[in-house]
Amino acid sequence: MNTGLEKQRNILDYGLMSLWRRKTKNLSVLLVFALVIFLMSSFQFLTGALTDVAQQSLRLAPEITVQKMVAGRQEQIPISYGDKLQEIFGIRRVEPRVWGYHFSTTTGGNITMLGVSSFDPRLETALLHGRLPSGSSAGEVVLGQGVVRDLDLKGRRKFSFFRPELTQKTFTVTGEFKPESELLTADLMVMSIADSRDFFHISETYATDLLVTVANPAEIETIARKIAELLPDTRVVTRPQILKTYNAVFGWRSGFGSVCLLTGLAAFIILAWDKASGMTPEEKREIGILKLLGWQTSDVLAVRFYESFAVSFLALLLGCTLGYVHIAFFDGALFRPVMFGWSVITPHLHLVPVVRFGDVLLVICFTVLPYLAVTIIPAWRAASVPPDSAMR
Amino acid sequence: MMISIQNVYKTYNQGLTNEVAALRDINLDVQRNEVICLKGPSGSGKSTLLSIIGCVFPPTSGAAQVAGKKLSRLPDRFLTIHRREYIGFIFQQFNLLPQLTVLDNVMLPLMVFGYPPEIRCEKAVALLERLGVEHRRHFVVSQISGGELQRVAIARALINDPPIILADEPTAHLDQKLSERFLSFMEEFKQEGKTIVMTSHDPLVVEHPCVDRVVEMMDGRTRSSCS
Incomplete structure (x- = not known):
């Protein structure tokens, strides 16, 4: 040896x-x-x-989100901004989104109520069971697991929240998000944009923000820059930026x-x-x-x-x-x-x-x-x- | 000539306020197969001279040659290699590792030679048998007697079959019977052709027939006399 x-x-x-x-x-x-x-x-x-x-979880997040800023704070964005965005080559679709917070007295935290005009079919894969809400104002919602725990529905499918002016709105649960997506969906209540407008009293000419889908995902940053140049009073947030955050x-x-x-x-x-x-x-x-x-x-x-x-x-x-x-x-x-x-x-x-x-x-x-x-x-x-x- | 020391000086802490001149102008030649005894009071420089011969450190000045190798200015690495090939040490305090077994202690020097365990064991057992402590080989050294400790220390010194054996006050902690036994071993090793340098002021060692020459030391200087 x-x-x-x-x-x-x-x-x-x-x-x-x-x-x-x-x-x-x-x-x-x-x-x-x-x-x-x-x-x-x-x-x-x-x-x-x-x-x-x-x-x-962010696979299903919007590619570009456009929010109107006034004096450094987010304001409602006019739907007409969406028409201007259609001028930019490479943008496939622009959709309004209306969302806001509802204070939960049980946990002392906020429930995020999110209304979208159409649901990405891929979102079905994020559901534990049930289906996505219909586009009507029937009050159908999909809940994150945190909201399910918070509401403690015990098998019931209907519940009510008070609107800001203290009138009641009733919701029907059509599905729940998977626990794996809780990082993003724990406090989330997804509904149609009509229901969201109804709950928060936001007129049809405004939205909380605009979601932009691009034709080529490799062009996200370029298109985001173009949007920022076209609409200088907006904040443009891209999916990679959210991930970086x-x-x-x-x-x-x-x-x-x-x-x-x-x-x-x-x-x-x-x-x-x-x-x-x-x-x-x-x-x-x-x-x-x-x-x-x-x-x-x-x-x-x-x-x-x-x-x-x-x-x-x-x-x-x-x-x-x-x-x-x-x-x-x-x-x-x-x-x-x-x-x-x-x-x-x-x-x-x-x-x-x-x-x-x-x-x-x-x-x-x-x-x-x-x-x-x-x-x-x-x-x-x-x-x-x-x-x-x-x-x- | 097995050992040649010419005009050797050794100064500890040179240039500092606590500088000590341990050896001054030492001259000493030791022939192959010769047994010499360095005699002198404590602090006379016996152990320092033994350390230079044993390649523990080089002299401050002068020429020291051991087994054909000039030690002066030899780096530590080469001093170590020379030491493990040519020198076997027997210490006054035995310097065995107390938590190891007798066998492990004896095999220690062989580990860095790259011998496989079975050969190390074979060599160590043979030596322990020769020195009459083979029955203690699996004992931890803290469990054996002083006389046995010394024989284990001798076995460890001889395991590499070195031509030179250095023994520092080897009988200081032994009674007369054990001291005589130790000297009889030295006599055997002399007959086998080993060169032996011992330090001692024990008359039993100094006057033992196996000792060819006694070198008296005082204040770091030598004065040779025939035994």
Whole structure:
């Protein structure tokens, strides 16, 4: 057998033997390390899962939304703006949309009531059961799961809301959105535009915003720019921009959470430096003896590396597995308040963790690499001095 | 010549306020198969000289040659390689790793030679048998007696079959019977052609027939005399 390889095997044997000799200390470091990795990986996997859900849900979102702005605030947009938009080459369809909020006294959050002039047939696929509302003003609605929980209909299909001027409007439930789409639909009540106009008292010459469908999705940004030039008093929002906003919001929340975790991470690094750096007088003496017996500095460092690598690899495996389980089976229960902290009906999403190589690499960079450094550097220092000084 | 030390000086903490001149103008030649004893009071420089011969560190100045290799200005990496091939150390405190078994301690030097476990084990067991401690091979060293510890330390020093054995105050913690046993082992090793350098002020060692020469040391200087 190759002598170099056999030597490395012997050093690995010695490293594992050494780990076993200090099993109590190493086990405690492993558990704390795994906890830190679990917290960090949970954040990363949760962010990935939410971004993924957003991406899936936004497939059905309008390609371009046009809203009228007055003094920096959104106002109702005249339907006539839609006629102007038809002049732009590449726009296939312009549809008005009327929406608003209804305050829910049960949850203290707002229900979003959304009325559209036609329903994309693909929207059927987002339904858990039932059908989309008809286009009439019969009061037919499809509810998000958050609204279903909020209304607590217990099998009834009809319910009533007070209009702003305190007259009642009755609605009939024709379907429910799937729980998987809760990120976008939890607080949503979808109806025909006629019902929405009726509820909010918005005239037929106005809408809340205009939805633009383009012929070529690759041209979304170009057409959005053209709309902004044609209608300078409007705000033009594209689907990719909404997705970016979601990513930024989750990224920001995840980043905020991670920054809070850094305190814990710093405490762990200090613990690792103190406990795992292995530089007790006995361990310095051990390095001195090994060097006197002919072990090179690199051999001593290899022992340390194998020890630290074994601990950090096991902690990474354990921490990431726990992080995955936390998202997959407990829906990220620990971090839901941080990630879902908006003041509307909170979504009850069932999340599927998304493990990206970049996320795992980030966790490794913030945990495994500092750990390797704080354990190997002191050993390198001790092994670099003449062995007799380590033994005095 | 197995060991040649010419005009060697060793100064610790050179240039600092706590500078100590441990060796001053040392000259010492040791022939192959010779046994010498460095004798002198504590602080006379015996252990420092032993460390230079043992390639633990190079001298501050002067020429030191061990087994044909000039040690002066040799980088640590090459000193280590030379040490593991030519030197076997026996320490006053034995310096065994207390949580390892007797067998693991003896096999330690062989690990970095790249021997597979079965060969390491075979060599170690053979030596432990020869030194009469084979029955203790699976004991953790903290569980065995002082005399056995010393024999384990000897086995570890010999496991690479080095031509030079260095022993620092080897009988300091042994009673007379165990000291005599140790010296009888040294006598055996001398007959096998080993070169042995010991430090001691124990009369039993200094006056033992296997010792060819006693080198007296005082304040970092040497004064040779025949045994």
